[in-house]
Amino acid sequence: DQDDDDWTPHGPLTTDDDDYTPQDGDESGDGEDDVVLPVEFIDPFPLSRLDPVRDIGMHSMDRSENLSPHLDTDRIGPNGALPTNAWYQNLMETPNEPNQLNRAYAVPYYVDTVGPIPGLRILPTYLVAAATNVRVAHIGDHGLTLGIDYDPTASSTEGQEELVKGYSPLQMTNLGLTMQWEAAPMKSTVVRGMAFVTMMYDVFSSTFETTFPTVASGVGLAGDPIIDGDAEATLTCDNGETSYKVTKEIQLQTTTADFTWLVFVSEPVHVKCFKPDDGGFEIQVVQLLTDVPDFSNRPLILRAALLNNCTSGTNRRYCETEDGEPNPTDEIDAYASVLRKGAGYYPGENNEVHFYASPDLKASTLVFDWDVQVMESYVNQITEDGDPEETEGGMVVDVNPIAESRSDPLQDNSLIDEHHVTFALPHHLDQLDESVLTEPRICTGILSGQACLVKGAAWHVEDRLVPVKYRAQRWPDPAFMPDLIDAVQEDLQFEMPWHYEQGMGDTYFSAKMLARQGRVLLIAEELIEICTKYYPTGWGRMDAACKDTKDKRPTSEDIRVGVEKLEKDLSIWIDLTSSTPLVYDNSWGGVVSCGCYYDSANRKCKNEFPNCPSAYDSYLNFGNGIYNDHHFHYGYMIYAAAVVTRFDPQWGVDNYEYIMLLIRNVANPSDLDPDFPVFRHKDWYAGHSWASGIVRPPFPLGKNQESSSEAIAAYEAIALFGDALRDAEMASSAQKAVARQ
Structure with missing residues (x-):
């Protein structure tokens, strides 16, 4: 229905080229009243x-070993599809045999699993700037690893198996990845903006009879570590000859890196310090002290955070000033206070991104939910008074039978909101309330500027959802009408290359051509309507241009023919009949092209399904x-489908499920859809989409x-398709992705 008001072009915003002035209630200046902020939680339906295979009839394929998931998919969660473009994807590739490439930029730190011991290593970064690029760099040995190890001084190593560094992903969300190690029952959740690295240990496992929770680094200690903030209470690295009681924290400084770290313990413990033969140091938890009667229900937790990246100025690459001036003491003391208060609150496995929406779907609030958990003993400042009994070998758990009454910190959300801290990016800070910033403001350099610590169990970031339109807000300049009409008439005669008409070849350039055909049809329609539906326009130059081009303009018949041609060219790719069919990937959960090794001499693909080279040729x-x-x-294909559906709604209805395969593949909004990951490419924290898989x-x-422009175009295409079918929820879901791109 081309008379529908939603399809009416805006026309010139003014007829005298004056600036547009917002009306009352339109502070944003887009011609519409501003909307009320969202109050309603949306749990999107699929x-x-x-x-895709059983109900829609897609072919399916299984991956070759070199491109199959290297993990146990039964342990991931309710949605069977796996992430393929997540920011932490490198940590999921070959996790059984991790190497230097298996790392992720969590911001502001890199993390990997190839430190001196099995476990998670946190890697502080520094910026390297050149004439044409800026990059984030790090040095592996300067990192700090939380993991496990044997007693380095054990008199006998007989029967000790080599501790492997492999791990398995346990939980995957848009914000984070939880990993479980093979060498011991320990796990860690890595999230965006993490200020701490966290490791949780099931210390009642038999594994800890011979291995110990360990903090390790490849560089040595610069002086004796400080225990519980008392400069008089220090820890000597004497290769395990002395056991030291730690109630809450250890502060240590490293040599080559010139870092100062704070390491926190969830329970009072006894530790020993060792100097391995290959350098560096290890601090091991050898005894656990607690007054909790049923401690076996919760893990021992170690957390670490970088307190000072320029302690004495001996390693200038990390320092803020060129002359390597050490960081001011008052700033470090203030940061230490924030870290000590925040150490008792850590992100849980079920961290996630949620959306709230206004009833009219014109605004949304993006919620970063960190699923904050609490180290109860640490938060309640429990101190073990008694001395544990001495034992030989194995980590001791000494449980005090006296259960003291205490408040439940899990019920005090004000404490969580006040003390849980995460680093936010510049675009977050533009939208978050200033009250969530720490006092003083604590920031560090990252690739995109400054990341600053903010408080809270969850962030709420508000977006106004701007409708996506088929046309620009202004008509073209009348001076260009003749040239536009000539170009459109030529482009309406465009024919797809023969092999693309058969659905052979790549899905990128073919899809671009389909989208261009769709855009040409929209331009043709607009040119016709300007000079017919809106004529006379009251804009003298435009009326003159319409009069001068009367016999050259495209006709409604030209558009009808063009739409039919686009339907034919697009259908061959999406209705599963192409020579290079789209197939469902059983291994990861997604729609991929089977792939075509094109034989130009015989004008056909050398391969046919089920021989899909895309399964092994990356x-x-x-x-x-x-x-x-x-x-x-697929964004280009979806755009073409939106244009066709706008002109021929029945085609969109008839081909709905085929187009949904493409949309679900790139922008599935619901974890209730088991066949596709949620928003495959989207990184809601970073505010853009990742292209590489x-x-x-x-x-x-x-x-x-x-x-980024093609990413925006893809999500806008989905919004347009939703608009063409009058599906406001689909359009709104895509608009949220546009707003966060």
């Missing part, structure tokens, strides 16, 4: 519940088979974004 079709650039490829070997510096 766009479709149909199984370079074919721009890496479509490994989930590279899916939002680019399951690249092997992983890129050394992590993921890349590649083309």
Whole structure:
């Protein structure tokens, strides 16, 4: 229905080229009243519940070993589909045999699992700037690892197996990854903006009869570590000859790196310090002290945070000033206070991104929920008075039978909101209330500027959802009408290359051509309507241009023919009949092109399904088979589908599930859809989408974004398709992705 008001072009905002002035209630200046902020939680429904293979009839494929998931998929959660473009994807590639490439930029730190012992290593960073680029760098040996190890001075190593560094992903969300290690029952949750590295140990496991929770680094100690903030109470690294009681924390400084770290314990413990033969140091928890009668219900937790990256100025690369001036003492003391208060609150496995929406779907609030957990003993400042009995070998758990009454910190949300801290990016700070900033303001340099600590169990970031339109807010300048009409008439005659008409070849350039056809049809329609539906426009120059081009303009018949041609060219790709079919990937959960090794001499693909080269050739079709650039490829197809549906709604209805396969693949909004991950490419924290997928070997510096404009175009295309079908929820879901790009 082309008379629908929603499809009416805005026309010129003024007829005399004056600036547009917002009306009352329109502070944003877009011609519409501003909306009330959201108050309603949205738990999105799946766009479709149909199984791609069983219900829709897609072919399916299983991955070759070199591109299959290296993890136990039964342990991931309710949604069977796996992330392929997550910011932590490198940590999921070959986790059984991790190497230097298996690292992720959590901001502001890198993390990996190849430190001196099995466990998670946190790597402070520094910026390196050149004439044409800026990069984040780090030095592996300067990091700090929380993990496990044997007693380095044990008199006998007979029967000791080598401790492997492999791990398995336990839980994956948009904000974080939880990992479980093979060498011991210990796990860690890595999240965006983490100020601490955290490791949880099931110390009642038999594993800890011979191994110990350990803090290790590849560089040595610069002086004796300080225990519980008391400068008089220090720990000597005497290769385990002395056991030291630690109630809450250890402060230590390293040599080469010139770092000062704070290491926190969830329970009072006894520790020993060792100097391995290959350098560095290890601090091991050898005895656990607690007054909790049933301590076996909760883990021992170690947490560590970088307190000072320029303690004495001996390693200038990390210092804020060129002359290597040490960080001011008052600033470090203030930061230490924030870290000590925040150490008792850590992100849980069920961290997640949620959305709230206004009833009219014109605004949304993005909620970063950190699933904050509490180290109860630490928060309640429990101190063990008694001395534990001495034992030989193994870690001791000495439980005090006296259960003291205490407040439940889990019920005090004000404490959590006040003390749980996470680093926020510049664009977060623009939208978060200033009251969530720490006092004093604590920031550190990152790739995109300054990341600053903010308080809170959850962040609430508000967005006004701007409707996506098929047309620009202004008509074209009348002076260009003749040239536009000539170009459109020529483009309406465009024919797809023969192999693309058969659905052979890549899904990128073919999809671009489909989208261009759709755009040409919209321009043709607008040119016709300007000079017919809105004529006379009252804009003298435009009326003159319409009169001068009367016999050259495209006609409604030209558009009808163009729409039919686009329907035909698009259908071959999406209705599963192409020579290069789209297939469902059983291994990861997604729609990939089977791939085509094109034989130009015989004008056909050398391969046919089920021989899908995309299952093993990661370079074919721009890496479509490994989930590279899916939002680019399929975004163009979705845009073409939106245009066709706008002109021919019945076509959109008839092909709805086929188009949904593409939309679900790149922008599934619901974890109730078991066949696709939620918003495959989107990194809600970073505020953009990742283009690279399951690249092997992983890129050394992590993921890349590649083309923000094509990402925006993809989400706008989904919004347009939702608009064409009058599906406000689909359109709103895509608008949220646009707002966060």
